[in-house]
Amino acid sequence: MSPEAATLPPGLTTRPLKTSESRALFELIAAQELEDTGKVDIEEADLISDWAKPSHDLAASSIGVFDGDRLVAYAELMGQDRADAAVLPAYRGRGLGTWLASWLRDLGRSRGTSVVGMPVPEGSAGDRLLAALGYRIRWTSWVLALPEGKQIPSRDLPADYAVREATEADLRPAHDVLEDAFLEWSERERESYEDFAASTFGRPGYEPWNFRVAVDPAGEVVGVSLVFISTESPTAYIARLAVRPDQRNKGIAQALLVDSFEVARQHGATTSELNTDSRTGALSLYEKVGMATRSVWVNRAVDL
Structure with missing residues (x-):
């Protein structure tokens, strides 16, 4: 079914989104998240950093639905097969979600x-x-939270290993560690360093302390954590966490968690979160260190 065949309520208009509309889109997604989960997880910085990726063409990959000048629904295709969509709760039940799903399939x-x-x-x-x-x-994905006042138990690293803020020389090797780890279970194309840089260092509010690495005695990067503090609440969240395959089961991931959440607390965070999904097999690791599920998401897909 094409978008033309689906039902779009009369009086609404559509066009691609513009980068200047990141705030309007944030407010739309936030309203939907608040309705569905009782909490807002999206940040405007998420949208800005994704749209800054050189590989992403916003005009060719997005559609906004407008009631006058008001953005009331949208859909966007990121990368190979990742779609996102939202409908303002007050506009549900009018066929907008079906229309957007059809647009994305086409x-x-x-x-x-x-x-x-x-x-x-x-x-x-x-x-x-x-x-x-x-x-x-x-x-299935889980958003996990570390309750306020609770800390992850520390774990000793192997001799002469260290966890610290990344240096300029660490950045490309760290990107390789992240991509190698995520592509073990994620079916997508390898992310370019340029896209990674745009969504990380180019993220509004990025500071060098956000980028944490674990290094071996030779100084090689063997683990990576990217930790940010939400602009909407004093919540730290780990956006990415990975350990090189040959360095696993040495306590490196747990050491990165401890370090990331501690440095975030030093910068004002009072709670800590991350998410994981059923492809990684990491849920039990986070539960064992005291994190608890706050919300559950599913990735629903259709073959074209």
């Missing part, structure tokens, strides 16, 4: 993509809609 087909998937809170209106449209669950 865009994916035009690019030769074999599957399009989207993260949605488990049991939410979006989850129910995609299930009704025939989307299957590809994987």
Whole structure:
């Protein structure tokens, strides 16, 4: 079904989004998240940094639905098959979600993509809609939180290993560690260093302390953590965490967690979070160190 065949309510207009509309889109997604999960996880910085990636063409990859000048729904295709969409809660039940899903499928087909998937809170209106449209669950994700006042138990590193802030010389090796680790289970193209740099160092508010590395006695990067503090609350969250395969089971991941959350507390964070999904097998690690599930998401996908 094409977007033209789906029902778009009369009086609404559509066009690609503009980079100047990051705040309007943040407010739209935040309203949907608050309705579905009771908490806002999205930050405007997430949108700005994603849109800064050289590989991403916002005009060719997004659609906004407007009621007059007000953005009331949107959809966007990021990379190979990652879709995102949102509908303002007051505009639900009018067929906008179905229209957006159709638009995304058509865009994916035009690019030769074999599957399009989207993260949605488990049991939410979006989850129910995609299930009704025939989307299957590809994987489950958990947002995990470390309660205020609780700390992850420290764990000694092997002799002469260290966890510290990354230096300029660490950045490209750290990117390799992250990509090698994530591509063990993630079915996507390798992210270029330029895209990584745009979404990391180019992120609004980025500071050097956000980039943590574990190094071996020779100074080689063997583990990486990217930790940020939310602009909406004093919450630290780890955006990415990885350890080189040959260096696992040495306590490096736990040491990076301890370091990341501690340095974030020094910069004003009072709670700490991260997310993981069923492809990584890491849920039990985080639960063992005292983190608890705050919300559950599913990635629903459809074959094209």
